Amino acid sequence: MGVMRIGHISIKVMDMAAAVKHYENVLGMKTTHKDAQGNVYLKCWDEWDKFSVILTPSDQAGLNHVAYKVEFDADLDALQKRVEDYGIETEMAPAETLPFVGRMLTFNLPSGHQMRLYAKKEYVGTDVGTMNPDPWPDDIRGAGAHWLDHCLLMCEMNPEQGINKVAENTQFMMEVLDFYLAEQVVVGPNQNIQAATWLFRSSTPHDIAFVAGPRMGLHHFAFFLDSWHDVLKAADIMAKNKVRIDVAPTRHGITRGETIYFFDPSGNRNETFAGLGYLAQPDRPVTTWGEEFLGRGIFYHTGELNAAFTEVYT
Amino acid sequence: MGTANQIDNVPASACSKHAIRLLQTGETYMCGSAETLLQGMARIGRKGIPAGCLNGGCGVCKVVIRSGSVTKTGAMSRAHVSEQEEAQGVVLACRVAPLGDIDLEVMGCMKKTVLNVQCGAVQTGEPSGISK
Numbered sequence: 501m502g503v504m505r506i507g508h509i510s511i512k513v514m515d516m517a518a519a520v521k522h523y524e525n526v527l528g529m530k531t532t533h534k535d536a537q538g539n540v541y542l543k544c545w546d547e548w549d550k551f552s553v554i555l556t557p558s559d560q561a562g563l564n565h566v567a568y569k570v571e572f573d574a575d576l577d578a579l580q581k582r583v584e585d586y587g588i589e590t591e592m593a594p595a596e597t598l599p600f601v602g603r604m605l606t607f608n609l610p611s612g613h614q615m616r617l618y619a620k621k622e623y624v625g626t627d628v629g630t631m632n633p634d635p636w637p638d639d640i641r642g643a644g645a646h647w648l649d650h651c652l653l654m655c656e657m658n659p660e661q662g663i664n665k666v667a668e669n670t671q672f673m674m675e676v677l678d679f680y681l682a683e684q685v686v687v688g689p690n691q692n693i694q695a696a697t698w699l700f701r702s703s704t705p706h707d708i709a710f711v712a713g714p715r716m717g718l719h720h721f722a723f724f725l726d727s728w729h730d731v732l733k734a735a736d737i738m739a740k741n742k743v744r745i746d747v748a749p750t751r752h753g754i755t756r757g758e759t760i761y762f763f764d765p766s767g768n769r770n771e772t773f774a775g776l777g778y779l780a781q782p783d784r785p786v787t788t789w790g791e792e793f794l795g796r797g798i799f800y801h802t803g804e805l806n807a808a809f810t811e812v813y814t
Numbered sequence: 815m816g817t818a819n820q821i822d823n824v825p826a827s828a829c830s831k832h833a834i835r836l837l838q839t840g841e842t843y844m845c846g847s848a849e850t851l852l853q854g855m856a857r858i859g860r861k862g863i864p865a866g867c868l869n870g871g872c873g874v875c876k877v878v879i880r881s882g883s884v885t886k887t888g889a890m891s892r893a894h895v896s897e898q899e900e901a902q903g904v905v906l907a908c909r910v911a912p913l914g915d916i917d918l919e920v921m922g923c924m925k926k927t928v929l930n931v932q933c934g935a936v937q938t939g940e941p942s943g944i945s946k
Binding site (some may be wrong): 506514515520559561562744746763764766767768769778808811812813814 | 866867870871872874888889890892893894914915
């Protein structure tokens, strides 16, 4: 019971036609719905619920909200009480506030990002179905991303002013939503300030992550691929589509992921990454990275930080 | 004589070049009318010019046009360039292409790297440092 995985992410795009083309042709998602307000809903071929990405028309880029799916409807009431007892206001949005989605527990993380929890979303099935399925469908487009895997949120940190939203979010996710800590980056003279954390509920290295920055924002959201070969092919597809690549195919030290980072046509950062990394379990010991190893943690091969990767986000 | 290897008679690139001057340093670079100001600026060869998302969303490449005209090649996030700013010539360098010669000033985070001042937001170490 409780949170199972990331359910969807809702983002702002400045050119809807270009955005839809990007998520369909580069990532391989399919549009499953458009509503009267001009919002577009897409899903990946290996997901069974109606959508995992919502694109909303805007004059800006960035995050609207991120939603995680819980196992049972009753979990929403139990978690609402825990969130409110923690001191955070919540609202239970009624079913169909978002099309095809049941009621949603809505609140802001300590960092200010909006999070929603839901139990019900319309079931449509994966593209290979449930009966004697093929391992992949015939009409895969672009990178053929399997599913939306996680997001990374930038959280305000200012040690001189005593602000550390990374630590506050981490404590909230662990104490109230029962997330486990997979990895952390610690900084400061006593190596005890959490500057970045990766947390899970599933058995993958992270379902959500938080990194310190000057202001809150969306660093990236990520889609899952099978292997290094798929990562190279995805990079070729990005080049064919003149996609701005932020980080060319490489490996992370943190999570062991094989990865590419790139930008959608509004400047929202996407990731395609491959590999399980490791089996995340409630009793797995926490991995820690010291400040001077941050380069190696993010870019395992070169060990050097790319300024755009840490400073550019929406 | 016999035919040498076929060479297609199509121009590989076709665009007129304009002079773009960074007023704060006096430096000038050439930029084609088919490329954005940021693409041209990257060819100055200075390390640490933040090329961000290159799609108008992150705001790091903010400049102000002091003379000359540009045309927009795509949307710029209003979180980073308001309508008043845009009316005063503030644009994101990744989203405009020159129509003629341009004088511009670099603003914000980009200013701090083009003019070799440390951008204070996040600790990333020396731009060209090697961490082992």
